[in-house]
Amino acid sequence: MARSNAGTKGVPRLDREMQIVNIASQSFGADGYAATSVADVADRAGISKPLVYNYFGSKDGLFLACIEHSGALLAEEIERVARDEAVGIQRGLNTLGAMFDLLERQRHLWRIVVDPTSPASGPIAEATASYTARIEKLAHEGVTEMLSGAGLTGDLDVDAMTRVWLGIVDSLMTWWVDHPAESADQMLQRCVRLITALFGTTLFGSTMTGTTLLGDDDGGEGRA
Amino acid sequence: MARSNAGTKGVPRLDREMQIVNIASQSFGADGYAATSVADVADRAGISKPLVYNYFGSKDGLFLACIEHSGALLAEEIERVARDEAVGIQRGLNTLGAMFDLLERQRHLWRIVVDPTSPASGPIAEATASYTARIEKLAHEGVTEMLSGAGLTGDLDVDAMTRVWLGIVDSLMTWWVDHPAESADQMLQRCVRLITALFGTTLFGSTMTGTTLLGDDDGGEGRA
DNA sequence: AAGATATGACTGTCGGGTAAGTTACCACAC
DNA sequence: GTGTGGTAACTTACCCGACAGTCATATCTT
Numbered sequence: 400m401a402r403s404n405a406g407t408k409g410v411p412r413l414d415r416e417m418q419i420v421n422i423a424s425q426s427f428g429a430d431g432y433a434a435t436s437v438a439d440v441a442d443r444a445g446i447s448k449p450l451v452y453n454y455f456g457s458k459d460g461l462f463l464a465c466i467e468h469s470g471a472l473l474a475e476e477i478e479r480v481a482r483d484e485a486v487g488i489q490r491g492l493n494t495l496g497a498m499f500d501l502l503e504r505q506r507h508l509w510r511i512v513v514d515p516t517s518p519a520s521g522p523i524a525e526a527t528a529s530y531t532a533r534i535e536k537l538a539h540e541g542v543t544e545m546l547s548g549a550g551l552t553g554d555l556d557v558d559a560m561t562r563v564w565l566g567i568v569d570s571l572m573t574w575w576v577d578h579p580a581e582s583a584d585q586m587l588q589r590c591v592r593l594i595t596a597l598f599g600t601t602l603f604g605s606t607m608t609g610t611t612l613l614g615d616d617d618g619g620e621g622r623a
Numbered sequence: 624m625a626r627s628n629a630g631t632k633g634v635p636r637l638d639r640e641m642q643i644v645n646i647a648s649q650s651f652g653a654d655g656y657a658a659t660s661v662a663d664v665a666d667r668a669g670i671s672k673p674l675v676y677n678y679f680g681s682k683d684g685l686f687l688a689c690i691e692h693s694g695a696l697l698a699e700e701i702e703r704v705a706r707d708e709a710v711g712i713q714r715g716l717n718t719l720g721a722m723f724d725l726l727e728r729q730r731h732l733w734r735i736v737v738d739p740t741s742p743a744s745g746p747i748a749e750a751t752a753s754y755t756a757r758i759e760k761l762a763h764e765g766v767t768e769m770l771s772g773a774g775l776t777g778d779l780d781v782d783a784m785t786r787v788w789l790g791i792v793d794s795l796m797t798w799w800v801d802h803p804a805e806s807a808d809q810m811l812q813r814c815v816r817l818i819t820a821l822f823g824t825t826l827f828g829s830t831m832t833g834t835t836l837l838g839d840d841d842g843g844e845g846r847a
Numbered sequence: 848a849a850g851a852t853a854t855g856a857c858t859g860t861c862g863g864g865t866a867a868g869t870t871a872c873c874a875c876a877c
Numbered sequence: 878g879t880g881t882g883g884t885a886a887c888t889t890a891c892c893c894g895a896c897a898g899t900c901a902t903a904t905c906t907t
Contacts, residue, residue, distance in 0.1 A: 407852035407905045415852085433657045433740065436896060447854050449899080458897065516657060516740050549820035555805070559798050560817055566794025567787055574786045578779070593784055596773035598822070630870025631886035639886085660862055671888050673865075682863065 416454055416464075419444055424465045428507025432462055432523075433516035459523055466523065469508035470530030476501050481537045487548070488594060490541050491564070495571065495590050499583035502572070506579075509572045538564050640678050640688075643668055648689045652731025656686055656747075657740035683747055690747065693732035694754030700725050705761045711772070712818060714765050715788070719795065719814050723807035726796070730803075733796045762788050 410418075422444045426435040437458050441448045455461040480497045483490075502508055512530055517523055542561045546552070575586055634642075646668045650659040661682050665672045679685040704721045707714070726732055736754055741747055766785045770776070799810055 404854060404903085409905075410852080412851080431740065437898085438896070448897090449855090450853060452898065453853085515655065546817075546820050549823075551816060551820040553816075555802070556813055556816055559795065559813060562798045563791055563794045563817075566790045566797075570787045570790025571783065573790075574783050581779075589780055589783060592775060592777075592780055593770075593787075596770050596775040599773075628869085628888055630888080631872070633871075634886075636885075661864090662862070672863090673889090674887060676864065677887085 412454065415446070415450070419446075419451060419454065419461070420464050420468055423461050424469060424505075424511060425507055427462060427465055427514065428469075428510040431510075431516040432514050432518070437461065459518070459521070462517065462523055463526055465511055466526045466530065469511045470526065472501065472508065473498070473512060474530050474533040477534055477537055481540070486541075487545050488598065490544075492587070492590060492594065494537075494541075495568065496583075496587045498568070498572075499575075499586045503583040506572065506576050509569075510576075513569060535561065535565065636678065639670075639674075643670075643675060643678065643685070644688050644692055647685050648693060648729075648735060649731055651686060651689055651738065652734040655734075655740040656738050656742070661685065683742070683745070686741065686747055687750055689735050690750045690754065693735045694750065696725065696732065697722070697736060698754050698757040701758055701761055705764070710765075711769050712822065714768075716811070716814060716818065718761075718765075719792065720807075720811045722792070722796075723799075723810045727807040730796065730800045733793075734800075737793060759785060759789065 419440065423435070423440045426440055426443070437451055438448050440461070441451050444451075451461060455464060476497050477494060480494050481490075483493060485493050498509075512527060512534075514527075517527060539557065539561045542564055543552075543557050546557055546560060551557070571586070571590070575581060581589075643664065647659070647664045650664055650667065661675055662672050664685070665675050668675075675685060679688060700721050701718060704718050705714075707717060709717050722733075736751060736758075738751075741751060763781065763785045766788055767776075767781050770781055770784060775781070795810070795814070799805060805813075
């Protein structure tokens with residue numbers, strides 16, 4: 400049996416792989432690892448399930464490719480921002496601005512790296528851990544610097560605050576996904592307004608760099 | 624067939640239901656709705672799967688009972704704290720303190736109400752929504768009051784900040800679950816330290832009540 | 848002809864859900 | 878006290894659909 404609809408469509412493997420990863424990233428990001436089925440991804444890509452297995456070996460392999468893709472994207476961008484000299488809240492804002500720019504057209508990518516339904520052990524957990532470790536390291540750095548300026552240096556305190564900061568970023572991303580009409584710029588301006596309202600403007604004057612928060616300097620050059 | 628191991632063990636239905644809900648809450652809270660199987664819960668309770676179905680009808684029915692239990696607990700406690708006159712950051716701290724006290728011996732309950740792997744539609748979603756709505760309403764109130772004091776009144780801004788606040792609470796709870804040795808008191812003190820470090824002590828002097836943040840007043844009477 | 852690109856149809860397992868039967872307990876007659 | 882029937886508390890053994898993963902086969906390009 401297995402009659403007639405087979406045969407190559409002339410799509411080179413690498414192109415097909417990229418297409419599959421993109422579509423799978425959308426599904427994984429929107430529905431989570433657990434709620435996404437390989438057959439579903441194949442359908443949405445207009446191909447059959449065995450082809451996905453041919454190229455990625457397993458569901459985990461497919462998810463790994465997606466993590467590799469968005470994890471590297473995110474980690475590299477955040478590391479790039481961290482190389483600026485900004486400190487304190489300005490550093491946090493720069494990070495947020497860069498992420499808004501990076502993810503404006505693909506907001507779902509954020510959810511892949513932080514997906515709570517992905518396996519908690521095995522290769523997927525290790526890959527996720529390696530990317531979140533890179534991100535958390537920088538968050539930890541920023542938080543340490545900021546808190547030590549106020550005389551707080553306890554390990555557990557810094558640790559908890561780091562988690563809170565990552566939670567804030569996560570909340571903003573989630574809110575952004577739920578409000579598709581908001582642009583990256585609008586989100587950054589919103590964060591500026593909120594931080595100003597909470598901390599007062601005086602805080603910004605105390606940062607070392609003389610930048611004005613609004614990303615017109617080299618700190619925000621990532622805009623496409 | 625069906626030989627011999629059946630028959631009542633003399634446990635009244637209500638007792639058994641409470642036991643099942645408790646065990647299920649642990650599983651749902653620790654592993655999430657999707658990753659928890661009814662057979663697993665039954666095993667851990669030392670009973671068989673059909674008994675669970677007999678009492679709760681379905682997996683969703685069981686989860687609903689768990690939501691009802693922890694949702695009511697949380698919402699009532701937060702509403703109770705909201706009846707105090709505290710404003711601004713003090714109000715947030717009171718809320719955190721009350722939750723730490725309430726959940727100290729059952730931290731996993733928090734994860735049931737905010738479980739991202741629970742169904743996004745149907746009765747479960749509605750029950751979850753009704754409890755989170757009660758909680759979010761109060762969070763929204765507090766955020767509105769706080770931001771309007773700084774001249775920020777935009778709906779979207781307030782909305783986003785509310786989500787961020789809930790994200791902060793969520794992060795702290797998650798961190799707490801990962802650090803079982805920390806007591807409720809230690810957590811509250813930690814929050815006081817962090818807020819003081821970030822906002823400076825001046826902010827507390829500007830609240831209306833003369834309380835000293837440390838819960839020795841009526842604002843923290845929930846301690847068991 | 849060979850190798851890359853593809854597919855239909857299958858298997859195995861896991862987990863939600865059910866049918867039918869078993870045992871303990873209790874009330875009441877006698 | 879002892880049968881006797883009703884009911885509440887249980888279990889074993891099964892069904893069934895969804896989904897990860899596989900096999901054999903087919904078509905296209907060169």
